[in-house]
Amino acid sequence: MxxxxxxxxxxxxxxxxxxxxxxxxxxxxxxPVISFGVGEPDFNTPDYIVAGAKTALDKGMTKYTASAGMPTLRQAIADKLRKDNGLTYTYDQIVVSSGAKQSLFNAMQILVDEGDEVIIPSPYWLTYPQLVTICGGKCVYVECSSDNGFILQPNDLERAITDKTKVLLLNSPNNPTGAVYNKQQLSAIAQVLAKYPDIWVIADEIYEKLIYDDNQHYSIATFPTMYERTIVINGMSKAYAMTGWRIGYCAAPTPKVAKLMDSLQSHQSSNANSIAQYASQVALTTQTDxxxxxxxxxxxxxxxxxxxxxxxxxxxxxxxxxxxxxxxxxxxxxxxxxxxxxxxxxxxxxxxxxxxxxxxxxxxxxxxxxxxxxxxxxxxxxxxxxxxxxxxxxxxxxx
Ligand SMILES: Cc1ncc(COP(=O)(O)O)c(C=O)c1O
Structure with a gap:
């Protein structure tokens, strides 16, 4: 057998x-089936981004790039994070991957050892438990009630922390709940974590641009003591209707942390698609509505x-x-x-x-x-x- x-x-x-x-x-x-199951924007990728990909092909940008991504794209991502999120990174703190999903895997792989606990506010995106398990970690779910708008409550977070807790996996805006953490809610979480300096945060911000009413996106990495232990995950899929292009990225607190993810990726899949990388750079550096x-x-x-x-x-x-x-x-x-x-x-x-x-x-x-x-x-x-x-x-x- x-x-x-x-x-x-x-x-x-x-x-x-x-x-x-x-x-x-x-x-x-x-x-005539009607599907409310779709997990990607039904919009076409904008023409100017498609044109960027064509330019990349015409320019012969069809070779390997640095495994962490083209330096110019990584700089464009660092510029975006400064402008949109108030976060300062140099290009060597950024690692570009084949979708945010791979970025999440890279982050989890460099942080989690066998038996380490990862706190996952529930409901959660269904990939999270799988990626924790693959990395040998143990999922610790913290129930977030719909009565609290599915927002993780600081007391519940603190109760879930043990001496094995390695990572809090935070997703805002959230799939599936659509919950968006406001400034006070993130600050309350940051205050709990400030007492536990060894706990990392993986902040999945892939839906950042899809927020409604008067809500605003804040990255937990901007709160006191958070930058140095947060890996921010984002990507092109949802904001630019580029799900099939497979470009995601993470921003690490130091170039050394980024290098760990880069090394891992270099042996796993090398660089993300070079043409899609160039198109992503065009996406991030062009002003459109x-x-x-x-x-x-x-x-x-x-x-x-x-x-x-x-x-x-x-x-x-x-x-x-x-x-x-x-x-x-x-x-x-x-x-x-x-x-x-x-x-x-x-x-x-x-x-x-x-x-x-x-x-x-x-x-x-x-x-x-x-x-x-x-x-x-x-x-x-x-x-x-x-x-x-x-x-x-x-x-x-x-x-
Ligand atoms: C919460 C969340 N994170 C990450 C991803 C992965 O995005 P990507 O297409 O960039 O791999 C998704 C995709 O559905 C998602 O819902």
Whole structure:
């Protein structure tokens, strides 16, 4: 019998895969499926960035770059972090990777040893536990209640800290909750951590540009004692509609910390795609209103989706402030029936929704929120109106 590594077997397959497969099967049969499962902007990458990639090709920029990324791109990222986030880095504190996901892996790999504890506020992006496990760490989940807007409470954080705690993994704006930490909330977390100087923070800020109403993004690295133990993660995917280009980056507190991630990456995947790197540099160094317009459109869609969802009895939609997701508490439907089938979980509900009214929602068991489903509004207003109507019709028949 062939044997596989414990590491590979410890990784759980994505819960959403079977839903996506089912949705694709129905679409292939011509069924008009509406998907609220999407995890990427539905906008095209702006033309000026595409033109940048063409220029890179014309200039023959098709060779290896430095494994941490082109110095000019790393400088452009450092400039962005100073301008947008008030954080000062030199280019050699920046490591460019194949998506923020690889940046997260790099950061986790250099910090976490076997048995180290990583605090993950819950709900969380479903990749976090997997990457902690792959690195040999132990996940310590801290429940963040919807009553507190899914924000990590300082007392709860302090209670979770042990002498094995190595990292706090903080994600704002948050996937799946859409929660955005304000200045006071971050300051309160920083005050707790100030007592524990050995704890690192990995701050995933990938949805930074997708924030609505009067909310504003702050990086925890700007708070007292935080810069020197925070690795900031960000990337091009969500802000510039560049998910397929695979460019993410991290900013480390010292060039030495960056070098550790660079060395690891140099043996794993070398540099991120050179053409995409050049296009990213063009993206970051050109002034346009692309992000403002995309954010405006997302805000319009969020309002439209929320307005419809709050009218549906039996479920509770949470007012998201960032990213492009709305969490819906569906526990009021549990143990009730839809045409004879008992809805015993968010997973069953999602399976039923796709096979009956052809609407894809993501059950949040894998996000640490078993009472919720996640709806993405990275789709056009017409789809939102029709899809949520179908959801309402379905729920009207639950008893
Ligand atoms: C919270 C969060 N972090 C990181 C990522 C990864 O982004 P990238 O496409 O740059 O790898 C995602 C993608 O969905 C995400 O939701």
């Amino acid at each position: 062939f044997k596989f590594s414990r590491r590979s077997l410890s990784v759980s397959p994505s819960l959403t895969l079977s839903l996506t497969a089912k949705a694709n099967e129905l679409k292939a049969q011509g069924v 692309f992000i403002v317009n995309m954010r405006g459109e997302f805000a319009r869609r969020r309002d439209c989706m929320l307005e419809q969802l709050v009218k549906i009895n039996g479920i509770k939609a949470i007012h998201a402030q960032g990213a492009f997701y709305i969490m819906v508490d569906v526990s009021g439907l549990f143990d009730k029936q839809y045409k004879g089938t008992v809805i015993d979980s968010a997973n069953t509900l999602a399976q039923l929704l796709i096979s009956t009214v052809n609407v894809v929602v993501i059950p949040c068991e894998g996000f640490g929120a078993s009472h919720f489903v996640r709806l993405s509004y990275a789709t056009n207003i017409d789809n939102i109106v029709v899809g949520v109507d179908r959801l309402a019709d379905f729920i009207a028949q639950v008893n």
